[in-house]
Amino acid sequence: MNTLYYSHPDFLFHDTGPGHPECADRLRYIEKAMTSPAFSSLSRQTPPLGSEQQIRLIHPQFHIEAILEAIPDQGKNYLDQDTVLSPGSKSAAFLAVGAVCDAVDKVLTGKANNAFCAIRPPGHHAEPQLAMGFCLFNNIAIAAAYARHHYQLERIAIVDFDVHHGNGTQTAFYNQPTVLYASSHQMPLYPGTGYPTETGVGNIINVPLTAGDSGVEFRHKYSNIILPALKKFKPDLLLISAGFDAHKDDPLASIMLVEDDFKWLTEELMAIADSCCNGRIISALEGGYNLNALAASVAIHVKTLMTT
Numbered sequence: 001m002n003t004l005y006y007s008h009p010d011f012l013f014h015d016t017g018p019g020h021p022e023c024a025d026r027l028r029y030i031e032k033a034m035t036s037p038a039f040s041s042l043s044r045q046t047p048p049l050g051s052e053q054q055i056r057l058i059h060p061q062f063h064i065e066a067i068l069e070a071i072p073d074q075g076k077n078y079l080d081q082d083t084v085l086s087p088g089s090k091s092a093a094f095l096a097v098g099a100v101c102d103a104v105d106k107v108l109t110g111k112a113n114n115a116f117c118a119i120r121p122p123g124h125h126a127e128p129q130l131a132m133g134f135c136l137f138n139n140i141a142i143a144a145a146y147a148r149h150h151y152q153l154e155r156i157a158i159v160d161f162d163v164h165h166g167n168g169t170q171t172a173f174y175n176q177p178t179v180l181y182a183s184s185h186q187m188p189l190y191p192g193t194g195y196p197t198e199t200g201v202g203n204i205i206n207v208p209l210t211a212g213d214s215g216v217e218f219r220h221k222y223s224n225i226i227l228p229a230l231k232k233f234k235p236d237l238l239l240i241s242a243g244f245d246a247h248k249d250d251p252l253a254s255i256m257l258v259e260d261d262f263k264w265l266t267e268e269l270m271a272i273a274d275s276c277c278n279g280r281i282i283s284a285l286e287g288g289y290n291l292n293a294l295a296a297s298v299a300i301h302v303k304t305l306m307t308t
Helices: 009-013 027-033 061-070 087-108 139-151 167-173 215-233 257-276 291-305
Strands: 003-006 044-047 114-117 158-159 179-186 204-209 235-241 281-285
Touching: 003 087, 003 291, 009 027, 009 087, 027 291, 044 087, 087 114, 087 235, 087 281, 114 291, 139 158, 139 167, 139 179, 139 215, 139 235, 158 167, 158 204, 158 215, 167 179, 167 204, 179 215, 215 257, 235 257, 257 281, 257 291, 281 291
Parallel strands: 003 044, 003 114, 114 281, 158 179, 158 235, 179 204, 235 281
Antiparallel strands: none
């Protein structure tokens, strides 16, 4: 059994323009880190294109059509000041969906222990009817819905450690008790959601962090709030929105994590998955905008996933 690593050159052709933090260099730096001998046993996967049927598990058809119609033949089209479309955006967005759904298939049929999807555009800000925050389709939410629909899982947990709250994922599952969504994120910060009072039907857990918080506060809150909730929920599958922008060097936030904090959390989540769901974890890239910090953090996250 092994760890799957999903990537595709077409992710680089989602062109957000000069100076945009969610840029193709993010994946170039990650790919360079993955050339280390430490990853020689990593099972590299080329994702298939996702389907509109898969996307419709979260997003209505009119949302899909609006995105497709907005993709330009040349140049850029701005859905908002942060969310950019280019001619390569369609392939990238559909491959991102294809990666997470293929990972669900492989992990749930026992072909792999776990998977990491090095994909872009990211997804967790995409609400069912609204693209925003660099995100077009909500990859991790689609993965959860796909797993429920095709494999009849009773309980799926999503842990989101991106420094920005995953408003789209929360919205998608706000009234669905079979999906637990747990997020740690800096507040106040974009998108302005993620208060502890936002609890859904008892399935939403928001754990705000304060600017300047370090791994001490981060680990304390996970150990006392999120990890116990996961153990109690006993998921059949654990999904991760893996954003690495809570790193101390990230330019878009002010949380002071280091690579070892991501390693620690990955180990903790793997221990819970081992006890609840035969170690079944699928992790998908969200944010992380300091290129060196992102690459180093993804590397330690993936290396830890490989220690099964």
